[in-house]
Amino acid sequence: MTSKRHHGSSIRLQRGVYAIEFAFVFLIFFAVLYGIVSYGMLLTFRMGLQNAAEDGARAALRYKPTSPERAVAAVQVATQRSLWMPAAVKPLEVTAQCSVAGGEAGPCNTSTCTSNASWDQRCRIVVTVIARGMGSVLPPLFSVVLPSQIAGQASMLLDGSSS
Incomplete structure (x- = not known):
């Protein structure tokens, strides 16, 4: 009879353990999921800015006189x-x-932007796109480790037809 009483009291003592375990596991799971969403948004914005800078640099390759x-x-x-x-x-x-x-x-000019110049003497264009205020767009929990500004940058060597 004493063994039944000990068995029943141990079940009663462990009644809230599952709720505590769930709370700890949920906090860890939520933090990982929140971090994935935050960094996913940041990388999406960063790749979008990089793509915009690359498209701008490619646009500079189209013929323009200067x-x-x-x-x-x-x-x-x-x-x-x-x-x-x-x-x-x-x-x-x-x-x-x-x-x-x-x-x-110094800027590009006709003497340096010739197509027969050496590679380190040719003209290039560097396009930079900077977005500030990312803290107002990204989720606030990880704001300590997320940047407040991001940038995309691309460069292209220009042909010798511009002055």
């Missing part, structure tokens, strides 16, 4: 391709800069 006109076309295309971004991160900062590929200071 490098500044190529830069304007690149900015227009990159801005158009990034219109899908949420309104909270707009206006986006879209820039396109022409420079000498070898890292020398």
